[in-house]
Amino acid sequence: MPEIEHGGGISRRSFVTGVVAFLGSVIASVIGIPAIGYLIAPGLKKHTSDEWVPIGKLEDIPMDIPILSTFTRTSQIGWERSATSFGVYVVRKSADEFDVFSNICTHLSCRVSWKDDQEAFVCPCHNGIFGKDGSIISGPQPRPLDRFEYKVEDGTLLVHLVEG
Amino acid sequence: MAAKWISWLDERLGLTTIYRTILDRKVPKVNWFFTLGSATLFLGVLQGLTGIFLTVYYVPHPEQAYDSINYIMTEVSFGWLIRGIHHWGASLLVITVFLHMLRTFFYGAYKYPREITWVTGVFLLLLTLGMGFTGYLLPWNQRAFWATTVATSITETVPFIGPFINTALRGGTELSTLTLVRFFSAHIWILPALVVAIVGIHLYLVVRIGISHVPAKDE
Numbered sequence A: 001m002p003e004i005e006h007g008g009g010i011s012r013r014s015f016v017t018g019v020v021a022f023l024g025s026v027i028a029s030v031i032g033i034p035a036i037g038y039l040i041a042p043g044l045k046k047h048t049s050d051e052w053v054p055i056g057k058l059e060d061i062p063m064d065i066p067i068l069s070t071f072t073r074t075s076q077i078g079w080e081r082s083a084t085s086f087g088v089y090v091v092r093k094s095a096d097e098f099d100v101f102s103n104i105c106t107h108l109s110c111r112v113s114w115k116d117d118q119e120a121f122v123c124p125c126h127n128g129i130f131g132k133d134g135s136i137i138s139g140p141q142p143r144p145l146d147r148f149e150y151k152v153e154d155g156t157l158l159v160h161l162v163e164g
Numbered sequence B: 001m002a003a004k005w006i007s008w009l010d011e012r013l014g015l016t017t018i019y020r021t022i023l024d025r026k027v028p029k030v031n032w033f034f035t036l037g038s039a040t041l042f043l044g045v046l047q048g049l050t051g052i053f054l055t056v057y058y059v060p061h062p063e064q065a066y067d068s069i070n071y072i073m074t075e076v077s078f079g080w081l082i083r084g085i086h087h088w089g090a091s092l093l094v095i096t097v098f099l100h101m102l103r104t105f106f107y108g109a110y111k112y113p114r115e116i117t118w119v120t121g122v123f124l125l126l127l128t129l130g131m132g133f134t135g136y137l138l139p140w141n142q143r144a145f146w147a148t149t150v151a152t153s154i155t156e157t158v159p160f161i162g163p164f165i166n167t168a169l170r171g172g173t174e175l176s177t178l179t180l181v182r183f184f185s186a187h188i189w190i191l192p193a194l195v196v197a198i199v200g201i202h203l204y205l206v207v208r209i210g211i212s213h214v215p216a217k218d219e
């Protein structure tokens, strides 16, 4: 309350107004900050995971044809355990070389699917089209399909699921 | 600048008139007991705000009610604070409503011309108790479940219509999902709507009639 400093001429009314304004803002922030924290709390929680998910035996994965593989993972969301499903497209390029794509469209997260007749991954939402190598053919998507890291162990293909 | 805006709005909305009527009204020389109504009002507003915040996470379903409250208490930032205020505020509110009623009773403030203020007050007392009754079930823990079982059973002792009141309150013969959801609805919609409407009348009358003075010895 700067008025107080410049000499004793402050009226009772403006002193009270100042005190009320000051205390009011203190109370507002004491209430406001917890209120905002309370509302956004779940948004600030990161659930992280880092695991190698087995996709299938090498002998079951055909050459040069995109195969959709899905798996679900459960995690604690709020007070419930809920399942999230993931889909990856595996394209076998040689005996031990693969492209593993996420089926999440890089535009706005719809799910793409492989269309044999078009030889392309097609997104139903805004007609995004990706080639067999994940590259952009046409549509609004900003980047090629996202890829997963993979490795082969004991004849099984595993992909690296990292979140958070 | 601000003053210009305020007078622009004032000319159109009559803000100073509202201010003068409500806050600058003449009051007799009174004592601290006359603040109990305002204290009640403040606690009521606090219950309303914290209650709204609780509904952001609370789920009125037998399988989730307890877990969702547990989540508020342990996971949500300041959740313990919001719930704590709502929990303790509920008891405090019942106490202040009661003390406020005693004040108006012992000072004879219920007499002409304030009979309707008193009668609306009686409804507010009942509604406040109703809020406590319906809110108590919502955590759906053992205490809540059995307290509500007992309290709703008491209504069965009313002659003739007792069993009907009981099943109507419970939404069936036993406590169930239906009981929890109707208590929730009463607690957040029906009773608060009535409270707001009646507090409106109550305070309108306080402003219109003005408050009573402390009775003199010979009154």
Ligand code: HEM
Pocket: B033, B034, B035, B036, B037, B038, B040, B041, B044, B097, B098, B100, B101, B104, B109, B110, B114, B117, B118, B119, B120, B121, B122, B124, B125, B128, B199, B202, B206, B210, B211, B212, B213
């Ligand atoms: C939610 C509950 C209630 C609220 C928010 C409330 C609020 C108020 C307020 C702010 C006043 C102004 C004077 C004062 O504060 O003493 C008042 C006056 C009054 N209240 Fe209440 N009240 C409530 C419940 C009750 C109850 C339960 C009764 C009695 C059954 C009651 C009877 C009265 C009467 C008779 C007056 C006039 C007092 C006078 O003119 O001196 N009120 N109320």
Ligand code: FES
Pocket: A105, A106, A107, A108, A109, A110, A123, A124, A125, A126, A127, A128, A139, A140, A141
């Ligand atoms: S989300 Fe796939 S094209 Fe828009």
